[in-house]
Amino acid sequence: MKPNKFPGKKSIALLLDPDKAEGDSLQYILKAANESNTDFIFAGGSLTFNSIDNLISEVKKLCSIPVILFPGNLLQLTLKADMILLLSLISGRNSELLIGNHVIAAPFLKNIREKLVSVGYILISCGNKTSVEYISQTAAIPSDKPEIAVATALAGEMLGMQMIYLEAGSGATNPVPVNLIKAVVENITIPLAVGGGIKNKQEVEEIFHAGADLIVLGNACEKNPELLKEACRIRDKF
Numbered sequence: 001m002k003p004n005k006f007p008g009k010k011s012i013a014l015l016l017d018p019d020k021a022e023g024d025s026l027q028y029i030l031k032a033a034n035e036s037n038t039d040f041i042f043a044g045g046s047l048t049f050n051s052i053d054n055l056i057s058e059v060k061k062l063c064s065i066p067v068i069l070f071p072g073n074l075l076q077l078t079l080k081a082d083m084i085l086l087l088s089l090i091s092g093r094n095s096e097l098l099i100g101n102h103v104i105a106a107p108f109l110k111n112i113r114e115k116l117v118s119v120g121y122i123l124i125s126c127g128n129k130t131s132v133e134y135i136s137q138t139a140a141i142p143s144d145k146p147e148i149a150v151a152t153a154l155a156g157e158m159l160g161m162q163m164i165y166l167e168a169g170s171g172a173t174n175p176v177p178v179n180l181i182k183a184v185v186e187n188i189t190i191p192l193a194v195g196g197g198i199k200n201k202q203e204v205e206e207i208f209h210a211g212a213d214l215i216v217l218g219n220a221c222e223k224n225p226e227l228l229k230e231a232c233r234i235r236d237k238f
Contacts, residue, residue, distance in 0.1 A: 010208055010238040012231050014038050015070060015195065015218035017045035017170075018055040025222070030062045032225040036232035042216060043081065044070035046131040046170065056080045072135070074101055077108055084115050087165070090156050091122040091149075092138025119163045119193075120156025122149060124180065126197050127173020140169070143176070146183040153184045153192075164188055166212075168196030170219055175203050178210045185211030201230040208238055 014033050021029070033041065041063070043055050056067050056078060069081035086109075089097035109116060123132060125140035133140055141148050153164045166176045166184065175197040185192055194207050195216030204227075207215055215235075221228045 010212075010235045011039040011214045012036075012228070012235050013040040013042045013068070013193075013195075013214060013216045014221060014228060015042040015044070015216050016055060016059070017218070018043065018050040018052050018076075019045055019047060020222065021055060022050070022058075026058065027062060029221060029225050029228070030059065030065075032221075032228050033065055034063050036229040038065055038228060038232060039214075039235075041065050041067045042070040042085075043067055044072050044076055046072045046135045048073060048075040052076045052078050053080055074104060077105055079112060081115065083117055084109065084112070085163075085165075086116050086118045087121040088119065088156075088161070089123070089136055089138060090120045090159075090161075091124075091141050091152055092136055094136055094138050097136055097138070117163060118161050119165050120153060120159075120161040121165050121167060122152055122156075123167050123169065124149065124176045124196075126168035126176060128171070130169025130172050130196070132167065132169045143174075143180060146177075146180040149180050150183050150187050153188050157188050157190050161190065163191045163193060165193040165195065165216075167194075168198075170196060172197030175199075175207065178206050181207060181210040181212055199227075201227065201234060204231045205234050208234060 041059055059067055066082040069084040123140035125142050156164055168176050176194050191213040193214040194212040198217055199220045204215055
């Protein structure tokens, strides 16, 4: 059963890092997002030098696309987002990222429960070590071990997660492998998001064909905003 916060169709999200998205470059990428009917803007990053509130406020001035908080740490909590992903890093064994930070955040979030989407966040090793792995101090699931990813995703769904997110990590050499995505899709009944390492339209098409419901694009769109438009054109074919 899909949570009603997400549409029952293929979707594209643009991930903006508060430490990178600003000025003319932010206006340019949001113009591309508007023109291509991007479904969501995700706001968040592994580190926090700039205010997440400032980024969300600026995004809301420039477009009407729903803004979803994709928090990298507790300093990125905000009430300004339209939705908040309550991420539990279920691929790792760092208790702070499984439940510890959530306990600290709960009093802050208790009056906006309608905005929350509980997400089973799964890191997949897809090349070089990423910022997410380093900051989280957890090991990613090897990309050639789909059975571990499937069992982890199943556990997340059985624990009541509303979505599974397969993450290759910002700056990953490669995206999450198609065969691993297919294996997870065949075993869960909740929406699946995939992000990290996606660099071209062929990879977008392959990931959608594999069964992903939502594709999250970040670094590659900063370098090539045209990728966002191409990804949305592919989305519209499904």
